[in-house]
Amino acid sequence: MTTLPFYNVNSEVGKLESVLLHRPGKELERLTPQSLEELLFDDIPWLGRMQEEHDMFADVLRSRGCQVFYYDRLLEKILEDESVKKEMVEELSVLTGFGRLKEKDAILEHLLSRTPAALTEILIAGLHKSEISYKEDHRSLSYYIADEYPFYINPLPNLYFTRDPGAVIGNGISINSMKTSARNRETMILSYINRHHEKINCHEVPQWYGYHQNEPIEGGDILVLSKSVLAIGCSARSSAVAIEKLAENLFKSNSSIEEVLVIQIPFKRAYMHLDTVFTMLDRDKFTIFPGIENDIKVFSLKNSLKKAGSLKITARTDLNKALCKALKLNQVLIIPSGGGDKITAAREQWNDSTNTLAISPGTVVTYRRNTASNDSLRENGVEVVEIEGSELVRGRGGPRCMSMPLRRTDLD
Numbered sequence: 001m002t003t004l005p006f007y008n009v010n011s012e013v014g015k016l017e018s019v020l021l022h023r024p025g026k027e028l029e030r031l032t033p034q035s036l037e038e039l040l041f042d043d044i045p046w047l048g049r050m051q052e053e054h055d056m057f058a059d060v061l062r063s064r065g066c067q068v069f070y071y072d073r074l075l076e077k078i079l080e081d082e083s084v085k086k087e088m089v090e091e092l093s094v095l096t097g098f099g100r101l102k103e104k105d106a107i108l109e110h111l112l113s114r115t116p117a118a119l120t121e122i123l124i125a126g127l128h129k130s131e132i133s134y135k136e137d138h139r140s141l142s143y144y145i146a147d148e149y150p151f152y153i154n155p156l157p158n159l160y161f162t163r164d165p166g167a168v169i170g171n172g173i174s175i176n177s178m179k180t181s182a183r184n185r186e187t188m189i190l191s192y193i194n195r196h197h198e199k200i201n202c203h204e205v206p207q208w209y210g211y212h213q214n215e216p217i218e219g220g221d222i223l224v225l226s227k228s229v230l231a232i233g234c235s236a237r238s239s240a241v242a243i244e245k246l247a248e249n250l251f252k253s254n255s256s257i258e259e260v261l262v263i264q265i266p267f268k269r270a271y272m273h274l275d276t277v278f279t280m281l282d283r284d285k286f287t288i289f290p291g292i293e294n295d296i297k298v299f300s301l302k303n304s305l306k307k308a309g310s311l312k313i314t315a316r317t318d319l320n321k322a323l324c325k326a327l328k329l330n331q332v333l334i335i336p337s338g339g340g341d342k343i344t345a346a347r348e349q350w351n352d353s354t355n356t357l358a359i360s361p362g363t364v365v366t367y368r369r370n371t372a373s374n375d376s377l378r379e380n381g382v383e384v385v386e387i388e389g390s391e392l393v394r395g396r397g398g399p400r401c402m403s404m405p406l407r408r409t410d411l412d
């Protein structure tokens with residue numbers, strides 16, 4: 001039996017030892033043109049091809065010595081425990097709202113009588129109204145309004161972007177609070193896995209943020225630049241208040257984080273998280289989408305010496321200088337994506353050219369389709385490992401979004 005390893009992420013680029021992924025499944029087949037916007041998709045992927053592409057991605061990681069864990073297997077394992085199953089189903093009834101319906105008891109009974117594997121599938125792919133059978137007079141009006149909303153439990157097509165619901169920082173975890181209800185069950189699932197998985201359970205895991213907090217923060221905005229510096233995007237998905245809360249929690253607990261660089265990016269769908277425009281490639285190399293360079297603002301948050309947990313906020317004039325200062329480097333190289341052409345850069349950014357996943361210092365996984373950006377990285381001495389992403393990209397995310405690092409080898 002495989003067991004979940006302890007968390008250890010002290011950089012963006014240290015050798016990736018283990019990662020949490022989710023292989024896209026039936027939840028993607030529940031996307032319809034009507035639900036695309038609400039479920040944060042722009043198009044409907046072809047599931048079969050998408051799974052092939054995802055398997056190739058996982059194989060690439062394994063071939064580089066990374067252990068791959070999957071959401072559904074971990075979830076199935078913890079659901080073998082009846083008390084966990086009950087607790088989760090109860091919480092689900094509140095979170096999804098089915099607990100308020102006349103059908104509540106029938107749905108509860110249906111869920112509790114499923115095997116761990118079948119319940120896992122429902123937790124991820126959702127529960128369609130037609131899947132529950134009961135006497136007609138036990139139906140509520142919402143049952144008949146099926147066209148409006150055909151699910152008792154909505155599908156989670158974004159779960160394959162495992163980066164967003166959680167972020168391992170040091171030896172602890174931030175269980176994030178998602179901006180939209182379309183994704184908040186993802187964080188609930190992660191929280192149960194984190195709490196109940198046996199290997200983690202035997203050891204105290206510090207939790208830096210919790211999914212019950214109202215202020216949103218998502219993992220695509222959280223970059224662990226070094227053991228002591230975190231970058232957090234202030235974006236359409238992560239609020240300034242949430243960033244302050246996370247920073248305060250890190251500063252006042254026993255984490256090794258001493259500085260948070262807040263990078264404010266335009267609040268737009270195309271750049272929903274910092275990692276859609278800016279990622280780290282090597283100890284001193286980054287890539288950025290040049291189209292936002294003039295629109296970003298950088299602030300440094302540090303623990304104020306006067307009072308533990310209170311923040312000292314300093315505006316920084318320049319991203320490059322802020323990175324050098326925070327990482328104690330004489331210089332850093334920030335490689336523009338798109339190979340110097342504005343249109344190419346914008347097109348490739350939409351297809352996640354800047355969403356690179358470092359698997360060791362100076363080696364990154366990217367989509368093959370972003371040829372100009374990949375060439376620029378190579379010209380600057382970065383090893384680029386390409387994967388196919390024709391279908392995967394349709395959810396608007398790349399290799400970094402599709403992975404949640406659990407362990408990385410520490411840099412010396």
Ligand SMILES: NC(=[NH2+])NCCC[C@H](N)C(=O)O
Nearest residue numbers: 040161220273395396397401
């Ligand atoms: N880390 C990321 N950039 N994740 C991308 C998530 C894309 C997803 N469709 C969403 O809108 O939420």
